[in-house]
Amino acid sequence: MTEPQPPRLLDRVRDTLRLKHMSLKTEKSYVYYIKEFILFHNKRHPREMGVEEIRAYLSHLAINKNVAASTQNVARNALLFLYKEVLQIALPFIDGIQPAKRPQRLPVVFTREEVQAILANLKGVHHLMASLLYGSGLRLTECLNLRVKDIDFGYQQIVIRDGKGHKDRITTLPKLTIEGLKLQLENARYLHQQDLAQGYGVVYLPYALEQKYPHANREWAWQFVFPANNRSKDPRSGIVRRHHIYPDSLQRAVKTAIRQAGITKHASCHTFRHSFATHLLEDGYDIRTVQELLGHKDVRTTMIYTHVLNRGGRGVRSPLDFQ
Known part of the structure; x- marks a missing residue:
């Protein structure tokens, strides 16, 4: 043998x-x-x-x-x-590496009028998701990974689980998204009930939660807020189940909406998050508050948005205007 x-x-x-x-x-x-x-x-x-x-x-x-x-x-x-x-091989400190050039760029930010123009060119679930990216400062993956249990209508907040750096945080839930979110949850529940009736309805759970809570993967609270239209095979486990909406779907819709709004900035879904932070600072919110809402480990990361406020045409009056 x-x-x-x-x-x-x-x-x-x-x-x-x-x-x-x-x-x-x-x-x-x-x-x-x-x-x-x-x-x-x-x-x-x-x-x-x-x-x-x-x-x-x-x-x-x-x-x-x-x-x-x-x-x-x-x-x-x-x-x-x-x-x-x-390989479990201990390596000494690796020095002498030719570093790739790290460009010093300020984040691209939409004006409030541009945000409204873009949202006006989005419909349905894409409009709702983009509204959360801007209104709650979510990263794209954080929005996609939202579970039903993470939406707290009573306290008007969203709990972000296992965000960047494996950290949890709480951010605001915009009032203007509440009606749309409730409708979205009704649609998601209908899909989940259909899946259960057809012998499916199991959702992916992170880490070892499936072993800890063996029935949780079928419970409504653990389902994705933005489920995909179709079931698919998990590339790791091979299990057929309904995952969340594919990120390309929203990315393409936002790119199209930006173009239709006549905006020439090099922007993406992540620009909504930059705009969320900048507009909060414009409204006078403390930078530590903005840091917590964004989930930044270091306040210096959040400080980049003060540069957006203070540089260029916003912070300096052109000499031409003194003529």
């Missing part, structure tokens, strides 16, 4: 990432850069390589491929994860 083959390296990487509860997006990125690292060094096994090879690859990304600083950081984190968590 032949002995089973040990798992391939990239399969071990995937298994370890899932044990660490990393997102599917992170899993795909890490596997991609680990594979690229191996190919860059002519398919040598990572055990045969070390700091020098990592330094060479990361410098190659910056010099030859001209990647963004954030991309280089993802590749670096992927390789550190490979050695520390998968």
Whole structure:
């Protein structure tokens, strides 16, 4: 009887990432850069390589491929994860890396009039989701991952679970979205009841909650606020279930609405979040309050929006206007 083959390296990487509860997006990125690292060094096994090879690859990304600083950081984190968590090899500090250039950019911000013009060109669920991005300062993934239990109409707030940095926070629920949200929940409940009647109705639960609460994945409270129109197969487990709306759907709708509104700014869904913070500061809210609503770990991250307020035409009177 032949002995089973040990798992391939990239399969071990995937298994370890899932044990660490990393997102599917992170899993795909890490596997991609680990594979690229191996190919860059002519398919040598990572055990045969070390700091020098990592330094060479990361410098190659910056010099030859001209990647963004954030991309280089993802590749670096992927390789550190490979050695520390998968191969369990302790690496010394990696210095001497040619860093990718990190541009100093201010966030793009919509005016209040531009926000209204964009929303006027959105309909249905896309209008509601974009309203939450702006009215509550949500990231796109935070909006998509909202569960029924996270909406608190009584206290008029939204609980963001496991946001960026695996942190929970509370943000405001705009009054103008309440009627639309209640209607959306009615539609989502109808889909859920249909799924249950057809033998489905199980929703993905993060971490080990499925083991801790074995029946929670069928409960209404755990369903997504913005479920997809169709059921699909989970790429990890193979289970057929209804996930949330695909992010591209809202991204395309917002891009189209921006163009229809005649706005030429290089903007996206995330611009609504920048606008939320800037407009709150304009209205006189304390920066610490804005920091908590956004979920920033460091207030210096939130401070970037004060630069938006104080620079350029907003903070300086042109000499031409003195004529």
